[in-house]
Amino acid sequence: MPLAFYPRSIKAAALVGSGLASFARTRRSAEATILTFHGLSENTSDRGILDWSLHLQAGVFRSICAMLAKEYHVISLADLVEARTQGSGLPDNSVIITFDDGYASNYELAYPILREFGLHATIFVTTGFLDAVEMFWFQRADLALGRTRKELLDWKINGKSLRLYLGTYELRQQSLAKLLPELKELPDADLLSEVGRLENALEVTEPSFDDLPQAMRPMTWEMACEMSLSGHVDIGGHTHTHPILARCDVRAVRAEIATCRDRIHAEIGELPFAFAYPNGGSDDFTRETLMLVREAGFKAACTTISGRVDSTVPMHQLPRYGSPESVLEAKATVSGAFETLKDWRQSCRKAMSMI
Ligand SMILES: [Zn+2]
Incomplete structure (x- = not known):
């Protein structure tokens, strides 16, 4: 499998272990x-x-x-x-x-x-x-999904229907990861009211700073x-x-x-x-x-x-x-190793397209 498809941590280990990081540190x-x-x-x-x-x-x-x-x-x-x-x-x-x-x-x-x-x-x-x-809206969303007693929520946002599974800690993490990018798309004027609506639907109260x-x-x-x-x-x-x-x-x-x-x-x-x-x-x-x-x-x-x-x-x-x-x-x-790898990959692609 090409290195590009591995998680960043594995890629990093390969770049350091192969000496590419030392090479890039000098070159860049x-x-x-x-x-x-x-x-x-x-x-x-x-x-x-x-x-x-x-x-x-x-x-x-x-x-x-x-x-x-x-x-x-x-x-x-x-x-x-x-x-x-x-x-x-x-x-x-x-x-x-x-x-x-x-x-x-x-x-x-x-x-x-x-x-x-x-x-x-x-x-x-x-x-x-x-x-x-004001605490951050993403903190409120995190606490709402983390603290609700509900195990499932069907949520409509940005014209999409999201099914948020909340039965386990891991499912709640996955649901939050699905929800956050959608919340970020909203006009700022609508964001806090949307988070408030979410808290209501999940039957949790808005947290205070002490919470x-x-x-x-x-x-x-x-x-x-x-x-x-x-x-x-x-x-x-x-x-x-x-x-x-x-x-x-x-x-x-x-x-x-x-x-x-x-x-x-x-x-x-x-x-x-x-x-x-x-x-x-x-x-x-x-x-x-x-x-x-x-x-x-x-x-x-x-x-x-x-x-x-x-x-x-x-x-x-x-x-x-x-x-x-x-x-x-x-x-x-x-060191710049990630960029060096990216540059090499682009050069290779260019060279291959000329063959
Ligand atoms: Zn920030």
């Missing part, structure tokens, strides 16, 4: 890599949460940091902005660590590890989450301030209530960006210079969004579109890789 040393993490947890087998993809095992994060500290140059996003402004280069094999959303585990679990290895990170916070104004499992909880502003003052962490913006900005009207986008910037300024005492688009895929922000983020004073903005950072990448569309799930996957990612 001028490119920087930005990694995206969300929360961390010490116990990802806890069944109080269905979707653990946003909460990496703290031990895995520690191993990744140990590897990065030894083999790569971990720089800050501010270093990248400065290098671009001054037209200077970056250290070879630069890596930037980022976290999205603003979970308490960033302070409780990630911050001590960053300090241990002397590494820097940018944490993009959703300010309304830290203010305890959130440990891994889902927001950091406090005191935690954010302490990390910011330490010099190990920059606090960036990730909107006020985490809507997918392409699903909002322009007034809402402007307000989300400005409120987020102003809340960070008020609490941290400095204007944030970097922003991350919620969800961050190519359909999740528009040209207008980029313009509004730039106008609000942000000097850089991150997507979640996979790719390497070279001197030509636009500063308001910085590509980022998703969280590696192991040290091998981290090595295959930051």
Whole structure:
């Protein structure tokens, strides 16, 4: 079977074991890599949460940091902005660590590890989450499917009929995975009412912040301030209530960006210079969004579109890789081995088509 069809972890092991990662690390040393993490947890087998993809095992994060500290140059996003402004280069094999959303585990679990290895990170916070104004809609969906006593729900959304099986923990995970992409397609104005309708149908109440499992909880502003003052962490913006900005009207986008910037300024005492688009895929922000983020004073903005950072990448569309799930996957990612393999495959296909 071609390597392309194997899971990412197997592919990563093959790329590292074959020496391709070492080769790519040397060949692509001028490119920087930005990694995206969300929360961390010490116990990802806890069944109080269905979707653990946003909460990496703290031990895995520690191993990744140990590897990065030894083999790569971990720089800050501010270093990248400065290098671009001054037209200077970056250290070879630069890596930037980022976290999205603003979970308490960033302070409780990630911050001590960053300090241990002397590494820097940018944490993009959703300010309304830290203010305890609004939890994330995807947390509500996770808890509704996880806590209902129902074993089956037929749900109509976006003109489709979804049959959600809820008889076991694994079936609930699969049903959530089926439901989340549909919820993401809704206009933002309809999203919260749809989640409320779902809670009603599943006969669960809307959770309060006190109901959130440990891994889902927001950091406090005191935690954010302490990390910011330490010099190990920059606090960036990730909107006020985490809507997918392409699903909002322009007034809402402007307000989300400005409120987020102003809340960070008020609490941290400095204007944030970097922003991350919620969800961050190519359909999740528009040209207008980029313009509004730039106008609000942000000097850089991150997507979640996979790719390497070279001197030509636009500063308001910085590509980022998703969280590696192991040290091998981290090595295959930051070395550029995945891209090298992709490039080779494309060259082969081109060559074959000419025969
Ligand atoms: Zn987010």
